[in-house]
Amino acid sequence: MTDMTQGGAPLAATQDSYMAMVRQKRLYSGIAILVFVVLLVSGFRVANDRNAGGFFDGIHRIFDFPADVVGEAWEKRADLAGLLWKYLPDLIETLNIAAVATLLGAALGLVLSLLSTRGMARWPVLIPLFRRIMDVTRALPEIVVALVLIYMLGGGPIPAMIAIALHTAGALGKLYSEVNENADLKPVDGLTSVGATWSQKMLLGVMPQVAPNYLSYGLLRFEINIRASAILGFVGAGGIGYELRNSMAWGPGRFDEAAAIFILLFVTIVVVDQLSSSLRNRLSEGAKQ
Amino acid sequence: MLRIEQLTKRFGANAAVDNVSFTIDKTAMIGVIGASGAGKSTLLRMINRLADASEGTIAFQGRDVTRLTGSARRKWQSECAMIFQQFNLVPRMDVVSNVLHGTLNRRSTFSTLFNLYPTEDIHTAIEILDRLGIADHAPKRAEALSGGQQQRVAIARALMQDPQIILADEPIASLDPMNAQIVMDALRRIHEEDGRMVIANLHTLDTARRYCDRVIGMRMGRVVFDGTPDQLTTGVARDIYGAGAEFSEAATSTDINALAEARHAVTA
Amino acid sequence: MLRIEQLTKRFGANAAVDNVSFTIDKTAMIGVIGASGAGKSTLLRMINRLADASEGTIAFQGRDVTRLTGSARRKWQSECAMIFQQFNLVPRMDVVSNVLHGTLNRRSTFSTLFNLYPTEDIHTAIEILDRLGIADHAPKRAEALSGGQQQRVAIARALMQDPQIILADEPIASLDPMNAQIVMDALRRIHEEDGRMVIANLHTLDTARRYCDRVIGMRMGRVVFDGTPDQLTTGVARDIYGAGAEFSEAATSTDINALAEARHAVTA
Amino acid sequence: QEITEFRIGILGGDNVQSRLNNYQCFADYIAEELNVEVKLFTPADYNGVIQGFLGGTLDLAWFGASSYAALHLQDPSAGEPIAVKTNLDGSYSYHSIGFARKDSGITSVEGLEGKVFGFGDPNSTSGYLIPSVEIPAQYDVTMESGDFFGEVKFTGGHEQTIVAVYNGDIDAGVTWADGLGNWEDGYNSGALRRAVDNGLVDMNELVQIWQSKPIPEGPVTIREALPADVKEKVTALVLGLYEKDQECAYNVAFGETAGFFPITHEAYETIIEVRKKKIDG
Amino acid sequence: MTDASLSMIDRQQAAQALFKRKRLISVAVPAVILLYLTYIFFAFDVMGLAERARLDNAMTLIRDTYSYKTHVTRANRSGEVTIAKEGERPATWPEGQSPDWVAIDGETVTIDLPRGHSVLFLPDQTAVYRHPEFGDITAKLDPSVTIDIPEDALPEWISYSRTRLDIRTEAGRLTMTRAKTEVFRYFFGWELFWYTLDSPYHGTPVWTLLFGPQIDADRSNIAGAWQDFWANPLWHHGKVAWAIGETILMAFLGTMGAALVALPLAFLAARSFTPVVVVRQLVRRVFDFVRGVDALIFTILLSRAFGPGPLTGALAILLTDTGSLGKLFSEALENVDQKQIEGVSSTGAKPLQRYRFGVIPQITPVLLSQVLYFLESNTRSATIIGAITGGGIGLMLTQAIITQKDWEEVSYYIVLIVLMVIFMDWLSGILRRRLIKGGGH
Numbered sequence A: 001m002t003d004m005t006q007g008g009a010p011l012a013a014t015q016d017s018y019m020a021m022v023r024q025k026r027l028y029s030g031i032a033i034l035v036f037v038v039l040l041v042s043g044f045r046v047a048n049d050r051n052a053g054g055f056f057d058g059i060h061r062i063f064d065f066p067a068d069v070v071g072e073a074w075e076k077r078a079d080l081a082g083l084l085w086k087y088l089p090d091l092i093e094t095l096n097i098a099a100v101a102t103l104l105g106a107a108l109g110l111v112l113s114l115l116s117t118r119g120m121a122r123w124p125v126l127i128p129l130f131r132r133i134m135d136v137t138r139a140l141p142e143i144v145v146a147l148v149l150i151y152m153l154g155g156g157p158i159p160a161m162i163a164i165a166l167h168t169a170g171a172l173g174k175l176y177s178e179v180n181e182n183a184d185l186k187p188v189d190g191l192t193s194v195g196a197t198w199s200q201k202m203l204l205g206v207m208p209q210v211a212p213n214y215l216s217y218g219l220l221r222f223e224i225n226i227r228a229s230a231i232l233g234f235v236g237a238g239g240i241g242y243e244l245r246n247s248m249a250w251g252p253g254r255f256d257e258a259a260a261i262f263i264l265l266f267v268t269i270v271v272v273d274q275l276s277s278s279l280r281n282r283l284s285e286g287a288k289q
Numbered sequence B, C: 001m002l003r004i005e006q007l008t009k010r011f012g013a014n015a016a017v018d019n020v021s022f023t024i025d026k027t028a029m030i031g032v033i034g035a036s037g038a039g040k041s042t043l044l045r046m047i048n049r050l051a052d053a054s055e056g057t058i059a060f061q062g063r064d065v066t067r068l069t070g071s072a073r074r075k076w077q078s079e080c081a082m083i084f085q086q087f088n089l090v091p092r093m094d095v096v097s098n099v100l101h102g103t104l105n106r107r108s109t110f111s112t113l114f115n116l117y118p119t120e121d122i123h124t125a126i127e128i129l130d131r132l133g134i135a136d137h138a139p140k141r142a143e144a145l146s147g148g149q150q151q152r153v154a155i156a157r158a159l160m161q162d163p164q165i166i167l168a169d170e171p172i173a174s175l176d177p178m179n180a181q182i183v184m185d186a187l188r189r190i191h192e193e194d195g196r197m198v199i200a201n202l203h204t205l206d207t208a209r210r211y212c213d214r215v216i217g218m219r220m221g222r223v224v225f226d227g228t229p230d231q232l233t234t235g236v237a238r239d240i241y242g243a244g245a246e247f248s249e250a251a252t253s254t255d256i257n258a259l260a261e262a263r264h265a266v267t268a
Numbered sequence D: 001q002e003i004t005e006f007r008i009g010i011l012g013g014d015n016v017q018s019r020l021n022n023y024q025c026f027a028d029y030i031a032e033e034l035n036v037e038v039k040l041f042t043p044a045d046y047n048g049v050i051q052g053f054l055g056g057t058l059d060l061a062w063f064g065a066s067s068y069a070a071l072h073l074q075d076p077s078a079g080e081p082i083a084v085k086t087n088l089d090g091s092y093s094y095h096s097i098g099f100a101r102k103d104s105g106i107t108s109v110e111g112l113e114g115k116v117f118g119f120g121d122p123n124s125t126s127g128y129l130i131p132s133v134e135i136p137a138q139y140d141v142t143m144e145s146g147d148f149f150g151e152v153k154f155t156g157g158h159e160q161t162i163v164a165v166y167n168g169d170i171d172a173g174v175t176w177a178d179g180l181g182n183w184e185d186g187y188n189s190g191a192l193r194r195a196v197d198n199g200l201v202d203m204n205e206l207v208q209i210w211q212s213k214p215i216p217e218g219p220v221t222i223r224e225a226l227p228a229d230v231k232e233k234v235t236a237l238v239l240g241l242y243e244k245d246q247e248c249a250y251n252v253a254f255g256e257t258a259g260f261f262p263i264t265h266e267a268y269e270t271i272i273e274v275r276k277k278k279i280d281g
Numbered sequence E: 001m002t003d004a005s006l007s008m009i010d011r012q013q014a015a016q017a018l019f020k021r022k023r024l025i026s027v028a029v030p031a032v033i034l035l036y037l038t039y040i041f042f043a044f045d046v047m048g049l050a051e052r053a054r055l056d057n058a059m060t061l062i063r064d065t066y067s068y069k070t071h072v073t074r075a076n077r078s079g080e081v082t083i084a085k086e087g088e089r090p091a092t093w094p095e096g097q098s099p100d101w102v103a104i105d106g107e108t109v110t111i112d113l114p115r116g117h118s119v120l121f122l123p124d125q126t127a128v129y130r131h132p133e134f135g136d137i138t139a140k141l142d143p144s145v146t147i148d149i150p151e152d153a154l155p156e157w158i159s160y161s162r163t164r165l166d167i168r169t170e171a172g173r174l175t176m177t178r179a180k181t182e183v184f185r186y187f188f189g190w191e192l193f194w195y196t197l198d199s200p201y202h203g204t205p206v207w208t209l210l211f212g213p214q215i216d217a218d219r220s221n222i223a224g225a226w227q228d229f230w231a232n233p234l235w236h237h238g239k240v241a242w243a244i245g246e247t248i249l250m251a252f253l254g255t256m257g258a259a260l261v262a263l264p265l266a267f268l269a270a271r272s273f274t275p276v277v278v279v280r281q282l283v284r285r286v287f288d289f290v291r292g293v294d295a296l297i298f299t300i301l302l303s304r305a306f307g308p309g310p311l312t313g314a315l316a317i318l319l320t321d322t323g324s325l326g327k328l329f330s331e332a333l334e335n336v337d338q339k340q341i342e343g344v345s346s347t348g349a350k351p352l353q354r355y356r357f358g359v360i361p362q363i364t365p366v367l368l369s370q371v372l373y374f375l376e377s378n379t380r381s382a383t384i385i386g387a388i389t390g391g392g393i394g395l396m397l398t399q400a401i402i403t404q405k406d407w408e409e410v411s412y413y414i415v416l417i418v419l420m421v422i423f424m425d426w427l428s429g430i431l432r433r434r435l436i437k438g439g440g441h
């Protein structure tokens, strides 16, 4: 079918209708840009206004604090190795919190996602329920859960772990159920036809398809959870965040400790990030094959 | 042996299978033919209990299997193996594992999760694969195999179930003529050598004629023909497919020889 | 008008275009043919200055354009439009916007960044589209169009540049025979009606013969043939493609009529 | 030299809104006096206020003695003390109180060997600085984890310390109280009293195991770089608040008070020395 | 390709070996995880958890989330009686008024509690707790606390020392010390959530507010009701709304600012756009650095320059996310289709135009969806950051938790935070669908 023979609208009409479209588009994108700029500018002004120090008053002081910290750390650089060693156990605790939370959260997220994916759900009527559960656990900031649990369970790593695990379950559950939705259900049908149970179907029919994606998302989450675990330490859940908070709060005199903790945390985050991204690349290539 | 009585399956207002009754008395190879949407797949899925019947009963050796649930249903499913048009294997798993899935119903969930299949099962699986001529591919992933090979893996899985009935839902529709023949030959051989009942949905008349002892024709959910292959004349076929006089079998044939002729016909 | 002198392009040790010289005196439609890897694309990309020449000069109307940089180079690019095998449109933008990209060199950066093209440009664009028979698709996204339509959008973009030369790098290689004909017809028509020079890399001899006034044959980076279509015998073609006696034009033909014959040949 | 706004940082163991509420009357007075907008901020901890003064982003705050020392040690010209809160009896000191659960059997610091001991915020005077110096001096022990004490940790603040001890998460801790009145009420004022009033703890379950020497109340401090007239006006307002509006003084002082008295930097030199020593090791 | 030389036995053995391997893996992976969890079980002292867990704290918390208590307090020295919800000043009953379950008759105060319990404040610093099953418990200050109970042994719900008496039942609570005698009675709901006692609208049904006669002479009912609600001195709905706004503002400014900074930098970090290795590596390391330093640390470091407030939080988010978005954007840029760029270049387009038409339309979908995703997740981060810099709902939440008593406020904030995050999630979902499906430019 060639369009050359097509009658179509007369040229002028096409031009006019296109011009009308262009004008409309310009109007819309003009409005959109305007709204965005207005939001950004007024948002900045509100924030600036509600802040103790203004942006332009403070900008020249932006390096004062870092300079103090670095200055002191440099002065006491001889002790640095010892401090790094001293805080290693705290770092390990933080990493452990993140790792366990990721493991448990992923396991819970996996079950939730399977229970809330159409075609796989054990109880299809309950799909909306499990979805809502994921929404809420995902929406709960870790800090909220952690602080409440610290009150109920006392201090230590467990409240932080539970808090992060809950949030992880919701976040991964959502990603996993997206993966599940893309999974092929034919193998599941095949396994149903041989009389397999639900868990057999999920583990043998679904898992092999989705495992690389699961793993890749899980690794990404682990990275995020390391930060979360450090932050929760900051509000009292133990680990390296707690030490960082104390030395930062005390200020000069313990800035060398702050610097050591900071180096540990930074190096860990960068290393895990690099490791997991290379691992994820390999997984995604494997999945494509 | 297998008694279907007034079996009906409704999707909303539409009856996919409508009041179907037939009895199969002795182990046979049975072809079910009919146009797309005639209800062939639905019928087989109900027998395997992948789908629930709306009305009617399916009885095997006097036992009513229509409304089994839970493990009883899974038990029945393990006795009546199903082969799918799209193979429905686990593509990322190796061939032997796929075949061993046929034993899932017999083994505990726990042991299968850790790949703790008994050695004799593994040996049997290889023997079955060998019998189907694909033992060489045993360690490969299922997705690495060609369509015909995958369908043979699916048959192997079915055999691994050691079923009384094998249901095959258009087993050769996704295959090229060469592979189609290999797969149909394998099914026939299993029927003859092992004496298992085979019910196969088929798309093409000549396949049904060539491989089956008995042919059931369906149209719009109802059985409109039930007889021997000989009774399946072009006139009857026209009825089954609701086609006019322009109907030519060659157009749907998968026979390799028929194909070459058909191509001539098109280009000429 | 266009003088190519001892033009060479080296990628490492390998010369993709090797000491090529030719002159085009009057506005003409020129076909460049040659096997894959012969250097056709590289030649055109050097003329458009998408690639830099290693040695030699390209002069247009006495002006040396080989070593222009910055805005002078962009000015030259706007005078010599390029059409690609893969169309190289912006698929997520609408057809008219894609055509209007042909004016980018003329218009201020700022206004174009916000898609603020003058109304007369928009009208011209639609006129060009109309001339190419695709004005109806003006508001659609480029990706929503078929290959032949997309290539015509690319031609429209080229025309929008109001260029002196149109370079077309295998414009019909991604198209089916039907669309190939439409696109080649369009190029020829532009050449004839507007008097623009067209240099087209072509994959197939018969296209070159049918549409071009002059044919340049390349092999391994060198010009091995330069003459009228009539001089392009099968023997010459064998030289160009470095093929043996089994060479048959029909196998690579894109002519619709040739195609039907070819099919006969295969099936017979 | 003109200012366009006046920024007050408020600390104290209460929730954000109560803090803002308690200071609103005071903010209104300042706004009236200076004729500029007054903004209230509720930083999360002492460090927030210290940083605010160092960076010149806060103009007035009621420091603790130790956090004032921290400020002074980092920048002696950042802020100057103008007033101190007095108790009902006119004194302006309080105590750091060590306490434990009654059923733990602990009655004194000696009984804490190998036990978990909790401080509050590192910048707290009674919750860290003073006990961390006086206890080792008094009992000849160190405050390092695993030395005399099994573990020494920071709970984050007075409220957390009290709850942690009460819950048995830690064996003993320190917090502040005026030392007047009765133990079973949690004394007349202080973090313990507040916890009792809120029904958080049952004082029958707790025992006092240690009390520090008197600690001076922290200074209400103003940013030194402010124009002299602003400083003067605000100082006068703070000192005259009790006469002007008792209710407001009660709110600003977070409890019963006889008003704010003038004070100077000298009053905190001892504390500064203590903190300096702590920094230098 | 059938290998004829392989016998059946060989194949079976090969398969067996395969399964041995698979079995090993499928047992080893869970075993390693299990081992790790066992280590964690001891490292985190899970056994001790049961001991540390405070069920009564949990109960307090849970009870506070759906109920509140009213304090009836008698100062033992002056004899003055005050009644206040949660003992807070703005929620104190005016002098001479009392709720209907408290009867004040001179020095005698009768306080009815649920389930037939009641408490009597009698003259002579005496109080009686009337327990329907246990009987009367009489307490007197003399000058220390003395009690008189019907049985010899103290039940476990009475905590008594000579300085202090504490009776806790499911109906309420009585404490007596030398300073004061206090009764708590629990009620369902959040106290004075709509209006405090001093508001004329307290206790007015909605119907009356809307259609009834004007209650306050100066203000129309709806305006007045709104003002009093918004300025409620116990719940501060207005300030809480501002705090939520500040939190979203931090997330918005931080994310959008980061996107605007990261986009041009991402070109410098992408292989296809910046052939100069030094520049590219430099920009990438900068990205890695700001990404590795968490927003939390930036928040602290920036607090010197900008002080407490939402701007500091927004800048911290901006810095960290410049790293994350920059990395994502540069990856997207490395994956762009060169054909489109070449097509635009061949017309003689200037560099900016080349990016605008050859690159931006291609990466817009990735860009938008990432930015919106970050916006949503930054709302959560902003809650946490606010708790440290002093701004937004996060600070209110953490400070309310620290008081260890305002659990009803904590629940209120948690509900609001969850709603806020769900709202942002929903909003970003909508925008994603709209913008990405719609025009690409």
Ligand SMILES: Nc1ncnc2c1ncn2[C@@H]1O[C@H](COP(=O)(O)OP(=O)(O)OP(=O)(O)O)[C@@H](O)[C@H]1O
Residues within 6 Å of the ligand: B011, B015, B016, B017, B034, B035, B036, B037, B038, B039, B040, B041, B042, B043
């Ligand atoms: N899950 C379902 N929901 C609704 N309708 C269904 C469903 N499965 C099948 N049907 C309908 O039932 C009718 C019979 O379908 P069935 O798949 O059994 O036909 P078929 O004979 O196998 O056809 P084909 O040759 O195309 O496989 C069709 O009209 C189909 O649309």
Ligand SMILES: Nc1ncnc2c1ncn2[C@@H]1O[C@H](COP(=O)(O)OP(=O)(O)OP(=O)(O)O)[C@@H](O)[C@H]1O
Residues within 6 Å of the ligand: C011, C015, C016, C017, C034, C035, C036, C037, C038, C039, C040, C041, C042, C043
């Ligand atoms: N960017 C490049 N880097 C290195 N080698 C190149 C590059 N571009 C082209 N070449 C090489 O130059 C030679 C000529 O390539 P060119 O694309 O010009 O051939 P062509 O005649 O257009 O072939 P085709 O018909 O396949 O498009 C080939 O050997 C090719 O591999």
Ligand SMILES: [Mg+2]
Residues within 6 Å of the ligand: B040, B041, B042, B169, B170
């Ligand atoms: Mg079917």
Ligand SMILES: [Mg+2]
Residues within 6 Å of the ligand: C040, C041, C042, C169, C170
């Ligand atoms: Mg080419």
